[in-house]
Amino acid sequence: MTDITDPNAPSSPPASARPPAVGLALGGGVARGWAHIGAVRRLEELGVKPDIIAGTSVGALVGGFWLAGHLDALEGWARALTKTRMLTYFDVMLNGSGIMGGKRLEKALRQYLPPANIEDLPRKFVAVTAELATGHEIWLMNGDLGEAIQAAYALPGVFPPRAIDGRWLIDGALVNPLPVSACRALGARVVIAIGLHADAFGIGVQQRKEKFGMLAEDGGEELEHASKGGLTEKLMLRRLFHASNNAPGLGSVMLASFNILMDRITRSRLGGDPADVLVTPQVGHVPLLDFDRAEELIELGAKAVDASLPQIESALAYLD
Numbered sequence: 001m002t003d004i005t006d007p008n009a010p011s012s013p014p015a016s017a018r019p020p021a022v023g024l025a026l027g028g029g030v031a032r033g034w035a036h037i038g039a040v041r042r043l044e045e046l047g048v049k050p051d052i053i054a055g056t057s058v059g060a061l062v063g064g065f066w067l068a069g070h071l072d073a074l075e076g077w078a079r080a081l082t083k084t085r086m087l088t089y090f091d092v093m094l095n096g097s098g099i100m101g102g103k104r105l106e107k108a109l110r111q112y113l114p115p116a117n118i119e120d121l122p123r124k125f126v127a128v129t130a131e132l133a134t135g136h137e138i139w140l141m142n143g144d145l146g147e148a149i150q151a152a153y154a155l156p157g158v159f160p161p162r163a164i165d166g167r168w169l170i171d172g173a174l175v176n177p178l179p180v181s182a183c184r185a186l187g188a189r190v191v192i193a194i195g196l197h198a199d200a201f202g203i204g205v206q207q208r209k210e211k212f213g214m215l216a217e218d219g220g221e222e223l224e225h226a227s228k229g230g231l232t233e234k235l236m237l238r239r240l241f242h243a244s245n246n247a248p249g250l251g252s253v254m255l256a257s258f259n260i261l262m263d264r265i266t267r268s269r270l271g272g273d274p275a276d277v278l279v280t281p282q283v284g285h286v287p288l289l290d291f292d293r294a295e296e297l298i299e300l301g302a303k304a305v306d307a308s309l310p311q312i313e314s315a316l317a318y319l320d
Contacts, residue, residue, distance in 0.1 A: 021319050022190050023183025024050035025275065026059030028173030028262060029196030030155070030255075030288035031297070033058025035281040037075050038301030039194050040066050046305070048312065050192070052124040054139075054182035056172040059194075060127040060152035064145050065113060067121045073112040078294035086291050102150070102159045109146055116145045124186055127152040128172030128179045132161050137175045139182055140164070157254050177262040180275045190315045193275035194301070197263045199284035255288045276315045279308045 024043070026036050036059055043050075055063035065074040089104045118125050119142045127140040127148035140148040143164070151162035151169040161168040176182070183191045248256070270278070281304035286293055305312070 021188065022048065022050045022192065022316070023052040023054065023180075023186065023188025024063070025178055025180045025183050025191060025193040026053065026055040026063045027178035027193065027195045027197070027266065028057030028059055028153075028171065029283070030058060030258075031291040031293065032196045032281075032283040032286050032288065033062060034078050034291070034294040034297035035196060035283050035301030035304070036062040036194060037071065037078065037294075038298035038303075039279060039281065039305050040071070040301075041298075042302040042305040043192075046309070046312070048192070048316070050123065050188075052126070052183050052186050052188050054126040054128060054179040054186075055152065056128040056177055056179050057153045057155070059179075060172070061149050063125060064118075064127065064149045067123055067125050068113060068116050068145060070113055075294075075298070077108065077112055078291070079298075081292045081294060083292050086289075102154075106146075106150060109149065113146055113149075118142050118145050118148060121145070126179065126182045126186065128176050128182060129154075129162075129169040130172055130175045132156075132168040132170050135175065137172065138167065138169060140169075155258065173258075173262050173265075175265070176269060177266045178269060178275075180270065181273050184273060190277075190319060191275045192277045192279065192312060192315070193270075194279045194281070194304070195266060195270075196281060196283055197259075197266050198278075198280035199282050259288060277308055277311045279304050 024040075026033075026040075029035075040062065053063040053067060055061070062071070062074065065071050089108065091102070091104045118127070118140065125141070125145075129138045129140060129148075129151045130136065131138050140151065147162065147164060150159075151164055152172050153159065154161050154169065155171045156174070159171075161170045163169075172179070177197070178193050178195045180191050180193050281297075281300045283297060283300055286297060
């Protein structure tokens with residue numbers, strides 16, 4: 001069962017009000033999600049203003065910041081990330097329900113995203129999550145925006161689940177990596193979807209083969225240059241992402257598996273409910289944890305929108 005209603009939500013608009021016309025679905029993709037920043041900025045420049053935004057995982061992060069009016073802050077933070085700065089957010093846990101506690105990242109999120117409720121945003125917003133106990137797809141459409149975003153990117157095994165309204169919620173990419181269906185259910189007549197897995201198994205395959213073959217010899221220089229974090233954290237990260245006996249480490253296996261999962265589920269969901277326009281930034285060559293490549297990814301997101309411009313114009317013409 002999908003949670004799309006709330007007894008405290010505003011009443012439905014009168015029949016004479018303009019119905020939602022354009023929906024924008026922002027898919028999951030971990031670090032590749034920085035491409036969403038370039039994509040939504042380019043859509044804005046082109047005058048495309050979605051009535052509904054549905055985001056999964058990092059798509060919820062970018063979409064939420066955008067609607068809240070703080071995309072500049074998120075982009076500035078993303079562009080300033082380096083491998084060393086990334087490690088300062090890795091609060092590795094020796095026990096718990098995730099590799100990372102997520103508190104350092106939450107502190108940064110709260111710094112750049114002032115308190116806001118989803119229902120107060122200027123347009124409809126849905127953060128797609130999944131309930132840990134049942135596997136149900138849960139749509140967060142009211143309440144604290146920051147909490148909803150954190151639940152949407154709570155990747156199992158990496159971040160602990162978030163408790164919201166008596167339910168433990170995890171990353172929505174496990175059930176709906178590209179939430180076209182959420183836009184449709186909320187009344188969008190045309191849905192533009194930005195997916196981050198169209199080329200996930202192109203050049204990225206060879207890169208992963210080479211990486212897994214070299215892991216045993218990879219010294220992980222970035223760990224030695226971390227300005228924060230204790231020795232225990234550095235050793236934990238080394239063990240998680242570095243191989244033994246020429247096999248990939250636990251973290252590498254988890255991320256590669258997640259990549260496969262998102263690709264396969266996205267294909268399946270789009271087969272049953274395709275977007276009117278599918279924008280596909282070519283980001284498959286970027287590893288899922290390369291958050292320090294924001295500049296490149298943002299540019300790829302904008303280029304993908306330009307490449308899809310004829311299809312976008314054709315779809316929007318249907319609304320006239």
